[in-house]
Amino acid sequence: MDKSKSVKTQLMILFGENTDIEGIDVKNACFGGTQALFGAIDWIKANHETDDRLAIAVMADIAVYAADGPRCTGGAGAIALLIGPDAPIVFEDGLRACYMKNSWDFYKPIGGIASEFPLVEGEESLNCYLSALDACYATYKKKTNKILQKDRSLSDFHSILFHSPFYKLVQKAFARLVFTDYVAGQISLPNEQKLEKFKDKELSDTCSDREFASETRIASLHLLEEKVEPNMTLNRRIGNMYTPSLYAELITLLSRIEDVQSFNNQRVLLFSYGSGLASAMFSVVFNITPETTSAFEKMRTVSKNAINRLDQREKHSPEVYNEIMMTRQKLVERKGAGIPSASLNGISQHLFPGTYYLVKIDDKSRRVYDQVQ
Amino acid sequence: MDKSKSVKTQLMILFGENTDIEGIDVKNACFGGTQALFGAIDWIKANHETDDRLAIAVMADIAVYAADGPRCTGGAGAIALLIGPDAPIVFEDGLRACYMKNSWDFYKPIGGIASEFPLVEGEESLNCYLSALDACYATYKKKTNKILQKDRSLSDFHSILFHSPFYKLVQKAFARLVFTDYVAGQISLPNEQKLEKFKDKELSDTCSDREFASETRIASLHLLEEKVEPNMTLNRRIGNMYTPSLYAELITLLSRIEDVQSFNNQRVLLFSYGSGLASAMFSVVFNITPETTSAFEKMRTVSKNAINRLDQREKHSPEVYNEIMMTRQKLVERKGAGIPSASLNGISQHLFPGTYYLVKIDDKSRRVYDQVQ
Numbered sequence: 001m002d003k004s005k006s007v008k009t010q011l012m013i014l015f016g017e018n019t020d021i022e023g024i025d026v027k028n029a030c031f032g033g034t035q036a037l038f039g040a041i042d043w044i045k046a047n048h049e050t051d052d053r054l055a056i057a058v059m060a061d062i063a064v065y066a067a068d069g070p071r072c073t074g075g076a077g078a079i080a081l082l083i084g085p086d087a088p089i090v091f092e093d094g095l096r097a098c099y100m101k102n103s104w105d106f107y108k109p110i111g112g113i114a115s116e117f118p119l120v121e122g123e124e125s126l127n128c129y130l131s132a133l134d135a136c137y138a139t140y141k142k143k144t145n146k147i148l149q150k151d152r153s154l155s156d157f158h159s160i161l162f163h164s165p166f167y168k169l170v171q172k173a174f175a176r177l178v179f180t181d182y183v184a185g186q187i188s189l190p191n192e193q194k195l196e197k198f199k200d201k202e203l204s205d206t207c208s209d210r211e212f213a214s215e216t217r218i219a220s221l222h223l224l225e226e227k228v229e230p231n232m233t234l235n236r237r238i239g240n241m242y243t244p245s246l247y248a249e250l251i252t253l254l255s256r257i258e259d260v261q262s263f264n265n266q267r268v269l270l271f272s273y274g275s276g277l278a279s280a281m282f283s284v285v286f287n288i289t290p291e292t293t294s295a296f297e298k299m300r301t302v303s304k305n306a307i308n309r310l311d312q313r314e315k316h317s318p319e320v321y322n323e324i325m326m327t328r329q330k331l332v333e334r335k336g337a338g339i340p341s342a343s344l345n346g347i348s349q350h351l352f353p354g355t356y357y358l359v360k361i362d363d364k365s366r367r368v369y370d371q372v373q
Numbered sequence: 374m375d376k377s378k379s380v381k382t383q384l385m386i387l388f389g390e391n392t393d394i395e396g397i398d399v400k401n402a403c404f405g406g407t408q409a410l411f412g413a414i415d416w417i418k419a420n421h422e423t424d425d426r427l428a429i430a431v432m433a434d435i436a437v438y439a440a441d442g443p444r445c446t447g448g449a450g451a452i453a454l455l456i457g458p459d460a461p462i463v464f465e466d467g468l469r470a471c472y473m474k475n476s477w478d479f480y481k482p483i484g485g486i487a488s489e490f491p492l493v494e495g496e497e498s499l500n501c502y503l504s505a506l507d508a509c510y511a512t513y514k515k516k517t518n519k520i521l522q523k524d525r526s527l528s529d530f531h532s533i534l535f536h537s538p539f540y541k542l543v544q545k546a547f548a549r550l551v552f553t554d555y556v557a558g559q560i561s562l563p564n565e566q567k568l569e570k571f572k573d574k575e576l577s578d579t580c581s582d583r584e585f586a587s588e589t590r591i592a593s594l595h596l597l598e599e600k601v602e603p604n605m606t607l608n609r610r611i612g613n614m615y616t617p618s619l620y621a622e623l624i625t626l627l628s629r630i631e632d633v634q635s636f637n638n639q640r641v642l643l644f645s646y647g648s649g650l651a652s653a654m655f656s657v658v659f660n661i662t663p664e665t666t667s668a669f670e671k672m673r674t675v676s677k678n679a680i681n682r683l684d685q686r687e688k689h690s691p692e693v694y695n696e697i698m699m700t701r702q703k704l705v706e707r708k709g710a711g712i713p714s715a716s717l718n719g720i721s722q723h724l725f726p727g728t729y730y731l732v733k734i735d736d737k738s739r740r741v742y743d744q745v746q
Contacts, residue, residue, distance in 0.1 A: 046418035050467025094423025109738030365482030
């Protein structure tokens with residue numbers, strides 16, 4: 001059987017003439033994927049009694065920076081999550097804690113700047129991320145108190161997953177959660193006397209405090225190695241994928257599970273952040289039953305395969321990467337209108353069979369795609 | 374009490390530091406508002422057992438065309454729908470029929486074209502709208518058959534509301550639905566012998582057929598005057614508002630209701646369309662009970678006020694309008710970066726107290742707003 005034809009047929013079923021598919025693009029920097037996920041969960045809960053379809057949240061991004069920006073931190077990744085009732089991973093009801101604020105920490109301006117590269121205010125963006133984290137964790141605790149009549153702490157979770165632009169920020173973020181638990185009297189730490197003096201400070205004043213960062217890092221290192229670091233394999237080897245970043249950690253976590261049964265009822269805490277800003281903290285619990293085991297096994301297999309595929313990547317020099325980026329940039333800025341991108345650099349040779357790729361942007365700004373045979 | 378301060382305080386509560394608000398912008402031409410509405414409905418259904426907050430779907434657009442485009446058809450409007458459980462207007466479960474297709478009928482290109490004006494393929498866009506309508510109505514009928522064990526027809530609805538770029542298209546659209554009912558044997562029409570010859574044609578081949586349009590118009594005129602025309606007051610006097618367009622008809626309908634009790638259990642069919650394209654047909658039923666009457670009365674009052682406010686508008690010449698548009702265009706294209714828009718044309722004098730308006734776009738493309746005192 002011709003494999004590329006099979007892919008085409010599937011896509012036509014999904015995107016053909018008579019489609020009754022609901023949902024449109026959801027965009028908000030790195031948070032867009034999480035909102036799509038929330039929408040998919042709500043759709044299933046609200047509609048599954050009258051509609052037996054499943055929902056898909058597809059998270060994909062063009063995570064690229066200008067040549068003079070932090071280009072080396074950008075990565076490429078896409079993740080799709082299939083959402084349905086009675087699943088092996090359950091999103092906990094009522095425990096979505098959001099925080100939204102107007103900020104200009106990282107954004108893609110429209111009008112006048114004919115480029116797809118973002119403007120990044122590095123320091124501002126880190127502070128926004130950490131403040132959003134603090135606010136979400138405070139709200140998450142309040143919600144657990146209201147719904148479960150107990151303030152949850154990090155000890156309730158097998159793993160804590162974070163949106164991860166780069167690992168250092170995740171370390172810093174995790175350390176703040178540990179400190180928050182410590183102030184609430186929910187945890188004992190090795191260097192408590194060093195942390196004492198930060199207890200009376202406003203948490204928001206500590207975002208750029210180096211001593212605070214250093215001491216909370218020391219305080220949280222043993223927990224970091226247990227609950228955070230083991231789930232970073234994909235993120236550390238790929239770089240920032242934007243929307244899929246947080247969910248790549250879930251995939252790494254799934255790939256690590258050996259004793260399936262022992263994982264039943266384990267909880268995971270997730271923190272999603274998108275500049276601008278939109279953020280949320282929420283939790284999932286594993287639900288391994290005779291009915292869900294087969295789906296869970298599939299998830300594990302897919303996840304292990306994702307990790308294994310890291311070694312199949314082709315290595316290219318920064319010069320080649322920059323050249324490919326320049327081709328794309330010309331296309332997007334319409335300086336290359338009419339010139340097929342793939343033929344310019346032979347990009348299509350490096351794509352999987354069945355992949356759609358941008359061929360040109362015509363004189364009416366319409367995008368034309370072709371498919372790898 | 375200073376009224377502008379009161380507005381500011383409310384906004385700070387909504388958008389201040391400690392916000393646990395969920396949801397981000399949803400954009401897809403004129404369909405974005407409907408998707409936000411669907412998301413709000415699903416959110417309430419999925420979360421109201423653990424969360425007593427309500428949801429708001431805010432629909433607002435910059436419905437403007439270039440000076441050489443169909444500028445006279447553009448209007449300005451914004452509508453917010455408050456969604457909660459046990460409401461006087463109920464969205465019917467399982468009866469959302471969607472149709473999505475890739476098309477370039479009307480779009481705002483990014484990259485290279487530093488303008489917010491859309492590119493419009495007039496003929497193409499009308500055909501897309503009508504094909505989407507046909508597909509949604511076919512799917513809607515199928516769903517009623519599956520869920521209610523009966524194919525609904527237009528006779529089941531008090532009113533039919535359409536996304537309305539201009540009224541002629543709505544007339545054409547309604548006529549097609551009437552023809553579809555006729556082919557299904559669900560309705561008798563005055564000029565049946567003239568319609569007979571179109572029965573065997575593919576419906577999709579009739580989109581640009583003038584004779585078809587003319588005969589179905591004659592066939593449907595009496596029903597148009599009963600179920601469509603009376604709800605067009607806002608749309609005809611404002612012009613195309615994009616996302617709020619469909620919901621402006623719902624407001625007109627609410628403003629018309631005199632005998633509240635007789636409206637209980639009445640149904641309304643809605644068709645939403647966004648170029649690109651995304652579309653949906655769905656239905657609501659009025660639920661007037663002792664518990665919902667007070668909320669329903671509020672809706673009626675708000676709706677009547679909206680109609681009355683039409684007469685409070687200020688009249689300006691096309692020249693003044695074009696001048697204001699040019700100020701805005703300069704700002705958006707960043708040619709006027711740093712120049713306050715409001716002071717250029719005294720725009721702020723014409724805004725309600727409390728209104729936020731764009732003051733400038735700075736050299737980093739950040740937008741700065743001020744508020745009318």
